[in-house]
Amino acid sequence: MKAVHFGAGNIGRGFIGETLAANDFAITFVDVNDTIINELNKRKEYTIELAAEEQQKITVKNVCGINNGQNPEEVVTAIAHTDLVTTAIGPKILQFIAPLIAQGISARKNAGNEEKLDCIACENMIGGSQLLKKEVYQHLNEDEKEYCQHYIGFPNAAVDRIVPLQKHDDPLLVSVEPFKEWIVDESQMANPSLKLTGVDYAPDLEPYIERKLFSVNTGHATVAYTGKTLGYTDIGEAIKDERVLNQLKGVLQETGALLIAKWHFDPAQHAQYQKKIIQRFENPYISDTIARVGRTPIRKLGYDERFIRPIREAKKRGLKYDKLLETVAKIYQFDVPSDDESVKLQQLIQNKFAEVVKQTTSLQDQDLIGEIATQISAEFKK
Numbered sequence: 336m337k338a339v340h341f342g343a344g345n346i347g348r349g350f351i352g353e354t355l356a357a358n359d360f361a362i363t364f365v366d367v368n369d370t371i372i373n374e375l376n377k378r379k380e381y382t383i384e385l386a387a388e389e390q391q392k393i394t395v396k397n398v399c400g401i402n403n404g405q406n407p408e409e410v411v412t413a414i415a416h417t418d419l420v421t422t423a424i425g426p427k428i429l430q431f432i433a434p435l436i437a438q439g440i441s442a443r444k445n446a447g448n449e450e451k452l453d454c455i456a457c458e459n460m461i462g463g464s465q466l467l468k469k470e471v472y473q474h475l476n477e478d479e480k481e482y483c484q485h486y487i488g489f490p491n492a493a494v495d496r497i498v499p500l501q502k503h504d505d506p507l508l509v510s511v512e513p514f515k516e517w518i519v520d521e522s523q524m525a526n527p528s529l530k531l532t533g534v535d536y537a538p539d540l541e542p543y544i545e546r547k548l549f550s551v552n553t554g555h556a557t558v559a560y561t562g563k564t565l566g567y568t569d570i571g572e573a574i575k576d577e578r579v580l581n582q583l584k585g586v587l588q589e590t591g592a593l594l595i596a597k598w599h600f601d602p603a604q605h606a607q608y609q610k611k612i613i614q615r616f617e618n619p620y621i622s623d624t625i626a627r628v629g630r631t632p633i634r635k636l637g638y639d640e641r642f643i644r645p646i647r648e649a650k651k652r653g654l655k656y657d658k659l660l661e662t663v664a665k666i667y668q669f670d671v672p673s674d675d676e677s678v679k680l681q682q683l684i685q686n687k688f689a690e691v692v693k694q695t696t697s698l699q700d701q702d703l704i705g706e707i708a709t710q711i712s713a714e715f716k717k
């Protein structure tokens with residue numbers, strides 16, 4: 336079996352690669368990072384290290400790489416003959432790889448390849464693969480779209496494993512937390528007969544992606560933004576501060592109430608799920624930065640993202656969202672010069688708060704915009 340995976344970064348090598356290799360796939364990583372691609376081609380394998388007391392090592396074999404900036408035609412050929420396409424590249428990058436995936440699909444069609452193929456976007460977002468589909472379809476003609484309807488699937492997925500920035504002499508080595516969870520929406524698959532060990536398949540992904548995004552990602556971001564306003568740079572240090580931990584627990588209380596009301600998760604099981612998440616954030620074997628976890632703050636303020644969506648949904652249901660609001664206000668203070676979105680946000684926030692909130696969140700609800708703006712004022716007075 337063959338897989339083409341876009342994004343040989345932290346989660347790409349540290350989770351997707353591990354799972355595909357464990358299922359006997361030969362993996363072609365596609366990336367613009369020349370160092371990583373050259374090393375993959377030279378060594379044909381790399382090591383994953385578990386961030387835990389025993390530091391277990393896993394070797395991922397049978398891998399190679401293509402630099403899509405230099406050899407796009409090789410990517411097209413690889414897609415023409417692959418059994419699976421996956422991505423872990425960042426939500427905003429999907430639009431840039433879509434033309435290549437479209438050309439690969441076109442090549443499959445021209446070669447008369449009628450093997451069904453799924454393209455799975457493993458990004459931290461709701462509807463990632465369906466967004467990829469929309470982007471890919473913009474580069475297909477009507478015949479190719481028709482071909483896609485029959486043979487190509489874009490099943491949404493939720494991917495959960497904390498893989499921080501890596502600092503090793505070996506550019507391929509990746510240190511990951513032991514926990515991992517990958518769930519794919521089975522109803523959207525073109526080839527449901529291709530099931531991977533280590534991946535769960537759900538008839539409807541929405542409860543699971545919301546549970547993951549509003550717990551792990553909302554929670555982690557809360558630690559980052561709260562920690563940042565208190566002067567921390569490291570997640571592990573920040574979470575030791577009671578003020579950060581209490582803010583995290585408060586936020587998880589609110590998203591938990593929403594998830595239980597909306598999806599009927601068992602309250603006791605959800606409490607255990609949250610407890611485990613807090614322990615994962617506290618993992619002493621992981622060194623993770625606030626800059627990474629809080630990265631691209633404007634994206635994280637998005638309408639369907641980890642804060643605004645649960646706030647909207649909680650408001651609609653008459654549930655509490657005060658702690659979420661407090662954290663959102665802290666996002667507007669996230670000042671990290673190496674992060675372009677943070678720099679832009681710091682420029683924007685010089686304007687009227689309500690205008691900036693509207694622009695960054697795409698909210699139309701004037702009451703909610705007002706509530707966030709008021710909270711930002713309070714936060715800036717602290």
Ligand SMILES: NC(=O)C1=CN([C@@H]2O[C@H](COP(=O)(O)OP(=O)(O)OC[C@H]3O[C@@H](n4cnc5c(N)ncnc54)[C@H](O)[C@@H]3O)[C@@H](O)[C@H]2O)C=CC1
Binds near residue numbers: 341460497
């Ligand atoms: N790191 C983590 O713990 C997790 C990350 N994710 C998601 O996975 C995605 C990737 O995140 P990370 O692996 O952390 O980021 P990363 O920055 O380590 O990896 C992204 C990779 O994409 C490559 N890339 C960027 N633009 C490209 C282009 N135009 N063509 C080809 N390659 C390109 C980069 O060179 C890099 O190697 C994000 O959507 C993130 O939300 C999901 C779950 C966990």
Ligand SMILES: O=P(O)(O)OC[C@H]1O[C@](O)(CO)[C@@H](O)[C@@H]1O
Binds near residue numbers: 459495555627630
């Ligand atoms: O990748 P994003 O969306 O910027 O968010 C970073 C998130 O990714 C993770 O590393 C894994 O979901 C979280 O720890 C963190 O919240």
